[in-house]
Amino acid sequence: MSWLNQRVDDRLIHGQVVVAWGSALRPARLYVVDDQVAASPWERDLLVSAAPDTEVRVLTVAEAAAAWEAERSAPGGAMLVLRDLRTARALVESGAAVPAFTLGGLHYAPGKAKIAEYIYLDDADRSDARALLRRGVVLEVQDVPATRPQGLMALDPAVAP
Amino acid sequence: MRRIPALLVTHADLGAALLRAAQQIYGPVTDVAFLSNSELSRADLENAIRERVSGWTHGGLVLTDFPGGSCQQCGLLAARGNAGILVVTGVNLPGLLDYLHNREQYAVAELAERLMTRVRDSVRVQQARPE
Numbered sequence: 001m002s003w004l005n006q007r008v009d010d011r012l013i014h015g016q017v018v019v020a021w022g023s024a025l026r027p028a029r030l031y032v033v034d035d036q037v038a039a040s041p042w043e044r045d046l047l048v049s050a051a052p053d054t055e056v057r058v059l060t061v062a063e064a065a066a067a068w069e070a071e072r073s074a075p076g077g078a079m080l081v082l083r084d085l086r087t088a089r090a091l092v093e094s095g096a097a098v099p100a101f102t103l104g105g106l107h108y109a110p111g112k113a114k115i116a117e118y119i120y121l122d123d124a125d126r127s128d129a130r131a132l133l134r135r136g137v138v139l140e141v142q143d144v145p146a147t148r149p150q151g152l153m154a155l156d157p158a159v160a161p
Numbered sequence: 162m163r164r165i166p167a168l169l170v171t172h173a174d175l176g177a178a179l180l181r182a183a184q185q186i187y188g189p190v191t192d193v194a195f196l197s198n199s200e201l202s203r204a205d206l207e208n209a210i211r212e213r214v215s216g217w218t219h220g221g222l223v224l225t226d227f228p229g230g231s232c233q234q235c236g237l238l239a240a241r242g243n244a245g246i247l248v249v250t251g252v253n254l255p256g257l258l259d260y261l262h263n264r265e266q267y268a269v270a271e272l273a274e275r276l277m278t279r280v281r282d283s284v285r286v287q288q289a290r291p292e
Contacts, residue, residue, distance in 0.1 A: 010202040014231040015172065046237060050229035083203070107202040 004077040006098050008088050009105040012037070012081055013050045016104065016144055021079065022054065024145040028076030030054045033064040033091055034083055061087060065094035085121075085128035092135060100138035103152060115156045116141050129159040165264045165272055166221040168213050169195040169252070170206075170232040183257045190261060198231050206231055210239035220245025220269040222260070222276070224252040247273040255283035 004025045009017065012032055022030075030051055037043045038060045048056040059067065064080070068091075071078050080098075082088055088101050105118050112120035119141055121129070129139055129152060139159075142149040153160055169176035176195030184190050194213055198206050214221060223236040225248060233250045240246040247269055249256075259279040263272060 010204070011206075011231045012203060013229070014203075014234070015227055015229070018229050042241070043238070046234055050234055052229070105202075107205065108200055109202070109205070 002072045002074050002076075002078050004079050005102055006080040006082075006088075006100065007102045007104045008083070008085060009081055010083045010107055011105055012083055013047050013056070017079075017081060018051050018054075020144040020146070022051065025077060025079060027054060027079040029071070029074075029078040030056045031064060031067075031071075031078060031080040032056065032058045032082070033061055033080060033087060034058065035060045035087075038063070061090045061094055065091055065096040068096035068098070085125045085132070088137075089128040089131050092132060092137060098137060100140065101132070102149065103139060103141045104143050115152070116150070118143050119155075121156065121159075126156070126159050130161050133159065134161040162265050162267070163219055164192060165219075165267070165269055166192045166217055167194075167224055167260060167264070168210065168221070169193065169224045169257075170198065170210060170236055171195070171226040172198055172230065172232065175226055179252075179254060179257055182254055183261060186254075187258055187261050192264075193261075198235070203231060203235060206235040207238045210235055214239060214243075214246055217243075217246060220247075222246075222269065222273060223248045224257070224260070224276075225250045226252065245269055249273050249276050249280075251280055252276070253280055253283060256280035 004027055032047055038058050044058040047058055092098050103119055106120055108120045112122045115121050132139060139152040140149040141152055141155055169179060174197060180193060180195055196209055225232040225236050228250045233248060236248040240248060256276050256279050260276055267275060
């Protein structure tokens with residue numbers, strides 16, 4: 001069982017993750033991979049409190065890469081969430097054999113272009129996406145389980161490797 | 162007692178709709194603002210809340226809709242370091258109306274506690290009397 005979904009979402013744990021994906025996938029563990037949050041006990045506790053029915057583990061990229069293989073064979077399912085494509089790329093380049101990421105929420109910021117209703121990318125994001133695609137990582141856009149996943153390349157041909 | 166300000170932070174247009182509904186029952190409302198999390202990242206929502214509560218020198222209430230959601234978490238992140246700002250989550254129309262009627266009667270912590278109780282008590286299951 002183990003890895004059920006790996007999500008890129010700049011809100012990390014929030015309603016869509018806990019209610020929509022949590023209800024659909026029933027993960028036993030929820031990994032948040034974020035160097036900044038992992039360094040702050042208070043922010044870690046805040047994220048843990050946001051998903052009271054699931055075991056939340058807040059790890060640095062290096063810690064998550066080291067834990068990836070062991071989690072694959074762990075009982076129960078696990079979901080992973082990280083805030084941007086840069087972190088997704090760093091996780092993969094640190095050795096985690098992540099087969100796919102679901103882009104669930106990358107909101108507007110100056111310089112970013114709209115790819116989907118809830119996905120905005122700039123050149124740096126596209127560069128990270130391209131690097132992941134070159135490694136064979138599948139990138140799909142999907143906010144909640146009830147919507148249809150769409151390939152990132154179909155929505156934004158500029159990310160093609 | 163000084164009036165306690167509030168900021169409604171919710172998903173979609175819920176905050177604006179709650180305030181409109183409250184005004185139909187209470188009348189014109191001042192010192193309550195609303196903010197939607199739509200289109201905002203975690204960092205941007207936190208900053209937007211911080212900007213709106215920065216003038217609350219005597220504290221206030223951030224009222225959010227959903228435990229564990231981005232509105233609640235970003236409210237707490239924005240209020241970090243300011244003990245006078247409390248986040249009340251799960252706010253509904255009875256809770257908002259109770260806030261409006263009592264925001265000049267209590268200190269911030271007491272009002273927050275009262276709101277939590279009022280919101281909880283407003284959820285009821287009832288069955289109509291059989292014919």
